[in-house]
Amino acid sequence: MTHDHDLVLRPTEAQTAAALSPPPGRTGGDLVVETLRSLGATTVFGLPGQHALAVFDAVGRSDLRLVTLRTENNAGFAADAYGRITGEAVPLLLSTGPGALMALPALAEAAAASAPVLAISSQVPVAGLGGGRRGHLHELRDQSASFRDVVKSVHVARTPSQIPSVVAEAWESALTAPHGPVWVEIPEDVLRAETLIPQVTGVDATPHELAPRPELTAVAAHWLSGASRPVIIAGGGVIRSDASGKLRQLAERLNAPVVTTFGGKGAFPWTHPLSLQSWLEDRHMTDFLEDADVLLVVGSGLGELSSNYHTFFPTGRVVQIEADLGKLESNHPALGIHADARLALQALLETVDERPDPYAPDRVRMVLSDIADRLSAQELTLEQGLLASIRAALPPRSPSFWDMTILSYWAWSAFDAKHPNTMHSAQGAGGLGYAFPAALGAAVAEPGTPVLAVSGDGGAMYSAAELATARQHDLDVTWLIVDDGGYGILREYMTESYGRSTGTELTRPDFGALAASFDVPATTTTTESLTADLKKALATPGPSVVVLPATLRMFAPTHL
Numbered sequence: 001m002t003h004d005h006d007l008v009l010r011p012t013e014a015q016t017a018a019a020l021s022p023p024p025g026r027t028g029g030d031l032v033v034e035t036l037r038s039l040g041a042t043t044v045f046g047l048p049g050q051h052a053l054a055v056f057d058a059v060g061r062s063d064l065r066l067v068t069l070r071t072e073n074n075a076g077f078a079a080d081a082y083g084r085i086t087g088e089a090v091p092l093l094l095s096t097g098p099g100a101l102m103a104l105p106a107l108a109e110a111a112a113a114s115a116p117v118l119a120i121s122s123q124v125p126v127a128g129l130g131g132g133r134r135g136h137l138h139e140l141r142d143q144s145a146s147f148r149d150v151v152k153s154v155h156v157a158r159t160p161s162q163i164p165s166v167v168a169e170a171w172e173s174a175l176t177a178p179h180g181p182v183w184v185e186i187p188e189d190v191l192r193a194e195t196l197i198p199q200v201t202g203v204d205a206t207p208h209e210l211a212p213r214p215e216l217t218a219v220a221a222h223w224l225s226g227a228s229r230p231v232i233i234a235g236g237g238v239i240r241s242d243a244s245g246k247l248r249q250l251a252e253r254l255n256a257p258v259v260t261t262f263g264g265k266g267a268f269p270w271t272h273p274l275s276l277q278s279w280l281e282d283r284h285m286t287d288f289l290e291d292a293d294v295l296l297v298v299g300s301g302l303g304e305l306s307s308n309y310h311t312f313f314p315t316g317r318v319v320q321i322e323a324d325l326g327k328l329e330s331n332h333p334a335l336g337i338h339a340d341a342r343l344a345l346q347a348l349l350e351t352v353d354e355r356p357d358p359y360a361p362d363r364v365r366m367v368l369s370d371i372a373d374r375l376s377a378q379e380l381t382l383e384q385g386l387l388a389s390i391r392a393a394l395p396p397r398s399p400s401f402w403d404m405t406i407l408s409y410w411a412w413s414a415f416d417a418k419h420p421n422t423m424h425s426a427q428g429a430g431g432l433g434y435a436f437p438a439a440l441g442a443a444v445a446e447p448g449t450p451v452l453a454v455s456g457d458g459g460a461m462y463s464a465a466e467l468a469t470a471r472q473h474d475l476d477v478t479w480l481i482v483d484d485g486g487y488g489i490l491r492e493y494m495t496e497s498y499g500r501s502t503g504t505e506l507t508r509p510d511f512g513a514l515a516a517s518f519d520v521p522a523t524t525t526t527t528e529s530l531t532a533d534l535k536k537a538l539a540t541p542g543p544s545v546v547v548l549p550a551t552l553r554m555f556a557p558t559h560l
Contacts, residue, residue: 487506
């Protein structure tokens with residue numbers, strides 16, 4: 001008699017023959033590449049470095065597509081965007097020491113945005129590990145310690161036989177909710193060493209599903225069904241779990257207004273009668289949310305930007321669905337449901353009662369009207385007009401990527417993303433230089449789809465070198481640069497707080513001439529011709545630059 005636990009998958013004759021006579025000259029680098037291919041990777045990002053050359057040599061002998069950028073940080077931003085767009089784990093290949101450390105800001109953004117980046121770094125030879133000071137090139141006392149508090153998990157291989165299991169373990173971690181960047185570290189001599197280990201052909205790294213506990217969703221459904229004024233806050237977790245359809249079903253069944261966080265843009269239709277859009281930085285919206293007797297928070301930790309800078313204090317019951325255990329009840333007491341947003345929303349849909357409320361759309365219209373009145377008193381037609389021009393030019397399904405600049409701060413609240421997973425920014429960690437390299441990563445993920453990047457002139461200088469990458473790979477990215485001669489948002493903040501600004505005025509290049517030097521077409525536009533110029537650039541294959549000289553203002557804050 002055989003039992004299930006006695007069953008063993010036996011190799012085929014072909015597999016046995018291949019294992020007994022693996023191709024000669026294979027290295028630890030080949031084990032990395034073979035494992036990635038076995039897991040389903042098709043594209044890798046990164047920059048070669050001396051300690052990582054064995055991996056890049058193996059990539060060059062494989063069918064993986066290699067996209068190299070000009071700095072490791074920008075390569076990390078590109079991988080982040082590829083992961084956000086596809087939902088796949090994205091290998092980011094890095095070298096030891098300075099090359100690895102250069103990627104830290106990008107990995108911090110990926111962590112804040114739950115982007116599944118698989119950072120694979122070389123390390124000094126095995127003999128140099130353990131904190132000794134042997135003087136190896138790129139030596140750090142403990143390289144992985146620099147990343148441990150940034151990434152989701154750290155994985156180290158110290159022998160060739162460990163490589164497939166370590167890479168697969170990291171892959172699974174990156175794709176298990178909540179998604180996030182992971183760190184893999186392999187010493188240089190392990191990557192270079194020839195190996196007799198058979199080719200990697202079968203690796204299982206299926207991510208775990210994070211299902212809600214039924215007793216919690218039963219209580220949540222009871223509260224929501226009996227609520228008088230339910231409201232839903234939809235965060236980035238709705239986007240990442242592909243739960244926008246289920247969110248809409250639940251909102252319509254409950255007649256519950258929905259506001260999306262800046263990371264959740266597009267999770268709910270902008271013009272839906274129940275849509276509160278994304279006006280979280282407005283006291284009228286804060287008051288409306290505080291008045292809810294049951295507040296359902298899906299896929300958000302209600303951090304600084306989602307709580308009007310922590311001035312939001314709910315007065316009713318709160319139900320929080322969140323895959324990141326550290327964010328559960330981190331800001332407000334709640335019925336915390338540790339679960340993937342899609343699975344939790346499905347559970348609620350199966351148990352919640354239909355809740356008629358003919359007046360819910362009227363309440364939505366009233367709060368949006370109050371917000372519009374507040375803005376109209378501030379003479380901000382230039383900024384509102386620019387967002388309208390961009391929306392008119394950008395195809396509905398085209399992704400857009402926004403840097404930390406005044407127009408992006410506007411877009412968080414006021415831009416209609418049209419569809420889920422089409423608007424992304426660096427609002428997670430808040431670093432400069434995200435938009436253009438991220439847009440390049442998205443263009444790699446969706447070839448043939450025009451992609452828009454929006455930067456200020458200050459942020460543009462962080463990633464100007466990637467014009468070479470855009471040209472080298474002929475990527476369909478239009479880069480809109482709003483040139484106001486400095487760090488515009490910091491200039492505004494400092495002037496308001498201290499009466500003057502320091503270090504915010506910048507000497508910058510002629511961006512059109514700079515683009516032309518990379519053989520990238522460029523146009524200087526105006527507020528009147530922006531829509532037409534953007535449409536033309538987006539419709540033209542390959543990269544392009546559109547420069548808009550303009551000084552913009554933010555709407556007045558309501559949290560002070």
